[in-house]
Structures are given as structure tokens and as C-alpha cells.
Amino acid sequence: SNAVLAPTIQLIDGNNIPILALGTYGSDKDKSRMRQTVNWAVEAGYRHIDTAALYNNEREIGEGLQDVINRGLVRREDMFITTKLWDNNHEREKVVPALQESLNRLGLEYVDLFLIHRPSSEDENGKPLNIDIVETWQGMIEAKRLGLARSIGVSNFDAKQIDRLIASTQVIPAVNEIEIHLSKGQADLVNYCQARGIAVMAYSPFGFLVSRDIPNPPPPKIDDPVLVNIARKYGKTVGQVVLRYLIDRYLIPIPKSTNKARLEENINVFDFRLTEEDCAALSQFDSNTGIF
Ligand code: NDP
Numbered sequence: 001s002n003a004v005l006a007p008t009i010q011l012i013d014g015n016n017i018p019i020l021a022l023g024t025y026g027s028d029k030d031k032s033r034m035r036q037t038v039n040w041a042v043e044a045g046y047r048h049i050d051t052a053a054l055y056n057n058e059r060e061i062g063e064g065l066q067d068v069i070n071r072g073l074v075r076r077e078d079m080f081i082t083t084k085l086w087d088n089n090h091e092r093e094k095v096v097p098a099l100q101e102s103l104n105r106l107g108l109e110y111v112d113l114f115l116i117h118r119p120s121s122e123d124e125n126g127k128p129l130n131i132d133i134v135e136t137w138q139g140m141i142e143a144k145r146l147g148l149a150r151s152i153g154v155s156n157f158d159a160k161q162i163d164r165l166i167a168s169t170q171v172i173p174a175v176n177e178i179e180i181h182l183s184k185g186q187a188d189l190v191n192y193c194q195a196r197g198i199a200v201m202a203y204s205p206f207g208f209l210v211s212r213d214i215p216n217p218p219p220p221k222i223d224d225p226v227l228v229n230i231a232r233k234y235g236k237t238v239g240q241v242v243l244r245y246l247i248d249r250y251l252i253p254i255p256k257s258t259n260k261a262r263l264e265e266n267i268n269v270f271d272f273r274l275t276e277e278d279c280a281a282l283s284q285f286d287s288n289t290g291i292f
Pocket of ligand 1: 022023024025026050051117155156177178202203204205206207210239240254255256257258259262263265266
């Protein structure tokens with residue numbers, strides 16, 4: 001087969017993580033394709049899937065996982081499954097039950113990685129709360145202690161917030177999942193995390209190369225000559241070049257696709273490396289412009 005496996009790296013807690021993940025956030029149409037997408041993705045070589053309670057697709061992903069296991073393509077232990085705690089479950093005593101509900105929907109006994117989706121909290125009606133992130137983190141530590149999450153981490157956290165978690169609990173998040181792409185390089189936060197052994201997952205890796213429903217998106221466009229020329233040199237697409245750029249920064253990109261050809265394209269990034277000159281040219285597009 002033409003399957004491409006992503007290499008793995010070791011997290012600070014000793015567990016191994018594949019360095020490219022399938023993104024799964026999308027429309028209702030994407031959700032209806034998610035079971036099929038997981039089958040295609042595993043066939044293509046994906047072993048890491050990124051979901052969240054918020055995405056409302058854990059059941060479909062669980063069905064896809066059951067399919068690929070039943071088909072003999074993989075065993076559970078070959079897969080790395082990431083899900084996230086939503087804002088309405090930040091109370092310490094709600095964390096483990098919320099994870100249990102995600103596990104029930106996924107049809108799993110554990111996830112490989114459980115993340116606090118955002119530092120902000122809210123009640124059941126969406127009204128903002130001010131729950132201390134340290135309280136939530138203690139619930140996450142309990143989830144790991146119980147074996148329901150092999151690794152625990154955060155998403156959308158800044159350096160100060162991570163400092164507080166570490167100072168208060170002595171437990172370093174294994175991962176921080178943040179927005180990173182050509183227009184938002186996040187060098188300072190990446191350096192902060194990597195200096196502490198925190199792996200950084202890069203969400204929305206295609207940035208503004210794809211349509212974002214935003215009035216004046218920053219450059220570059222997908223046909224920018226700088227990008228096209230670099231891609232041509234390696235015999236790769238612009239999409240593959242921007243994913244490779246993230247990997248060369250020791251980041252874990254999370255490209256989302258529900259299209260079979262683009263799924264295959266997006267994981268086929270482990271047979272080339274960008275030169276320092278190419279990386280420098282790509283870094284010029286950083287305008288600290290985010291989508292979210
Ligand atoms: P991406 O940067 O992954 O872009 C996805 C879009 O690009 C889709 O429209 C997809 O369409 C299209 N696309 C995919 N591959 C290609 C390609 N090779 N060439 C051209 N277009 C392509 O954006 P997301 O915002 O979805 O981020 C990725 C993932 O990160 C999410 O799915 C989610 O898992 C995670 N995330 C996490 C957040 C957090 O707060 N922790 C926030 C946002 C995202 P198609 O499907 O038709 O191929």
C-alpha cells in the first residue's frame with residue numbers, strides 16, 4: 001500500500017506521540033463523513049486523531065475506529081486519540097465524568113491525550129465563570145492517575161497560565177495545542193513550551209491559505225510565487241510545504257480534511273526537508289494574524 005506513517009516523539013511523561021494528527025473540526029457535512037474519513041485516514045497511515053467534546057463527532061470517530069480495528073488495519077494501541085474538555089466542565093469534580101462521557105461516545109477505555117480545550121470556563125447555560133485553571137488541572141491529573149487519559153495537556157494556554165499550573169501542581173502539561181501557521185508563527189510561546197519539554201500541536205496549519213470567512217485575510221495566497229517556487233523545487237504542493245515547515249520547527253501539525261486525496265497528500269510530508277533558506281523565506285509571512 002501507499003500508506004505513510006508519521007514518526008513519533010516522546011512526550012515529557014514518557015509516552016510516544018505521532019508528529020502529525022488528523023484534524024476533525026468541521027461542518028455538519030464533515031461530521032456526516034467522519035466515519036468514512038477515519039477509515040480513509042487510517043488506510044493512508046494516520047495514527048493520531050484530534051477531536052473534542054465540542055466537535056460533536058466523537059461517536060462518528062468511534063465508529064470509524066471500530067471499523068479499522070475490525071478490518072484488522074490497526075489495534076487500539078496503534079492509535080493515538082486526543083480529545084478535549086469543554087469550558088462547561090471546568091469544576092474539578094466534573095473533569096473525570098466529562099472524560100468518561102467522551103470515552104463512552106468514542107467507544108474507548110482510555111484516550112492517549114486529554115486537553116483542557118481553553119483556559120476559559122462557563123456554566124451549563126454558557127454564562128462565563130471564573131474557575132481557576134489550577135482546579136481544572138487537578139481534575140486532569142486525577143484523570144491520568146485513573147488511567148482514563150495516558151497523557152494530559154492544555155490548549156490555547158499562554159506562558160503565564162502554564163507557569164501557574166506547574167508552580168501549583170509540579171505536573172507539566174505534556175502538550176499545548178495552539179494556533180500556528182504562516183501568518184501566526186507564535187515563536188515566543190513555542191520557545192517557552194519547547195524549553196520546558198512541552199510538545200506543541202499546531203492547529204489550523206493551513207492558516208489563511210484556505211478560506212476562513214474573514215473580510216481581509218493577510219497574505220500569502222495559495223498561489224504566492226514564493227510558496228509555489230519552493231513547492232516546485234521539492235515536487236510537493238504548497239499545502240505539503242507549509243506542513244513540512246511546521247514539522248521542521250518540531251511542531252505537530254493537525255491538518256483537517258474529509259477528502260480522500262487531500263488526506264493522502266497531507267501525510268505525505270516525511271520524505272523531504274526544507275533548507276534553512278526556504279524556512280527563512282516562509283518565516284517572512286508571519287504577521288501575527290490569527291483566525292480565532
Ligand atoms: P486546517 O488548517 O486544517 O484547514 C482545513 C481546511 O483546509 C478545510 O477546508 C480543508 O478542506 C482544507 N484542506 C485540507 N487539506 C488541504 C490541502 N492539501 N490543500 C488545500 N486545502 C486543504 O484548519 P482547521 O481550522 O480545521 O484546523 C485543523 C484542526 O485543528 C481542526 O480540525 C481541529 O482538530 C484542530 N483545531 C483545534 C482548535 C483548538 O482550540 N484546540 C481550534 C481550531 C482547530 P477539505 O476537508 O475539503 O479537504
